[in-house]
Amino acid sequence: MKTKATSQLVPGDIVAQPVSDGKGNVLVHAGAEITDALIRVLSRRGVEEVEIKEGDEAEQEEQESRRLELSHSDPVTKQKIEEMQERLNLGFHRHEGNVTMAMLYKTTVDYLTAKIASGER
Amino acid sequence: MAVDPAKIENMLTNVEELPTLPSIIGRLIELLNDERSQAKQIAELISSDQALSAKVLKIVNSPLYGVSKKIGTISQAVVILGYSTVRSVVLSTSVIETFTRKDIHEGYFNASEFWTHAIGTAAASRAFARTYEVGRVDDAFTAGLLHGVGLLVLDQYLPDVMAQIQELVELEDLPLVEAEEEVMGMNHARVAARLLEEWKLPEIIVKAVANHIHVDNCPDDPQLASCVHLGDIFTRALGYGSAGEPTVPAINSAALMALGIDHTAFPVLIEPVDRDIQKASVLLEFARAGASA
CATH class of the missing domain: 3.90.105.10 (Molybdopterin biosynthesis moea protein, domain 2)
Structure with missing residues (x-):
């Protein structure tokens, strides 16, 4: 901090x-x-x-929050979130170091995780 | 093995079976492009085709256009929504129908997946045009819908070229556009633009489709192409349909500059863009109906 x-x-x-x-x-x-x-x-x-x-601290908390979100989910939701992340990891694999694409990746993962967790998708 | 670009151009010029829009659509485009035409003439022409009228009314009354009171006739649609919106709706249904006809064989692309992506891109492009007050929101929708038709043309009429491209994408992990440029010296946006010129679509739509990949190629009027560029990429990230490759292309910074935004806007944009994509699902019914006819 x-x-x-x-x-x-x-x-x-x-x-x-x-x-x-x-x-x-x-x-x-x-x-x-x-x-x-x-x-x-x-x-x-x-x-x-x-x-x-601090950068690392923020990233760690975010990962922890995602882990918690996953651990509280039912197996079907958890599987959907994992599949979505797998799809996005493949989709964005060429963009390491690209700040714009890193933001789009993070935005999409956060948005879709919340959407899946709420049963909308 | 690379194919001579001149050969591709020549083939596109001489392919007699390039998809043609129904003749009524050709007459409609002429009328809609003519500033002297009257709402009554347009309404009469659309109304003369019952199937087309029913589709147009279904779409204009769907959440896509959010009208508060039901539109009961084509005349009302033209008066309430305007020429530009009616042209966009008529073209959308006709293009989807043209490419999902029974005699169009299914090549590399699954029709349902392809149109899910195209319709998503149309709605997302419109959302960007509306949010950033680019104007021409209906042209953004039409250009978004048509941005990938070059892939269908290649798939249908130059399947050997398409096979070479897909081999590079799948086996060598090349981005689709790079594979296209390596094999045929141009990308599918150029192929699409060639078809849209043939269909006599307004130049503004042809240019947006032609430049949606390399937005920095059209410095004089980059906004509409930028909406389609971002619409395409957001639709891929959100996972709607298939754009012919599993990877998401990099956002061209020229597109962000053209709309005056940066990446910090993405968290605010993603939800309204997604909501607009879902509202366009009425068009998917036509794609699915055509594909299964």
Whole structure:
């Protein structure tokens, strides 16, 4: 975990500690992903710095969250999620190091995992 | 073994059996492209074909267009949704029907998988055009639907060329487009554009299809091609149908630049794009009906 000035935040950073305004209202929960819109909101509300997860830490927590999601799923859901990940691993195997494709991969895995887990797919 | 590109062009020019749209569609395209034509003329022509009318009404009343009140006649459809939307709907049903006719043999591509991808790309391209206010949302839909028809032409009329391409994709793990360019010196987008020119589709649609792979090739008007480029890639990532290869091509940064976005927008985009793809499922019924006829 490290402290970053709001002006230094970049989209994709993961919030490590809840961010509150002066009145104790939580503006951003821990685990939220920083976006351009969120940076503007934080600046407007006078938030000067935010605790951000380190790269490895964020990745590990994300993997742990996926593992937990899988371990709580029924076997059919679990199999669907594994098949989806296998399909995407094959589909994206040429794009190692490509930031844009890494974001599309992560976005798709997260979205489809949630969709399968909720029984929509 | 590489094939001379001139030979491919020549073959495409001389293939007498290149798929043709029903004659009523040719007349409709002429009318819809003519600014002087009137809604009444278009409605009368579509209404003269009962089967086509029924399909158009089913689609315009589906969640794809989200009209609040049921549209009961073709005249109403033209007035309420406009020429551009009606052209898109008529073309969509006709193209799907043309390529799923009984006499079209099934080659490398499974019709249902192919059209699931094409219809998904159409809806996703339209979603990008709408979200980024590119305008021409119906042209984005049509171009998205047609972006892969070059593959069907190759599969149907140049099966030996297609076999060579697929060998490179499957055995040497080459991206489809690279395999096409290695074997025939052009990609399937060029083949599709050749067919769409033959069908006299508006130039804007032909250009979007022709450039949807190498978006950076059309710096003067890259937005529509960019919508199709991203629509194609998002549809593949979401797993709708088959685009002829298991891998997802890399996003061309020129497409993101043309729409003024970067990759941080993806988490916000994916759900509405997926929702629009699901709304287009009404078109899949026609593809499946044609394939099983």
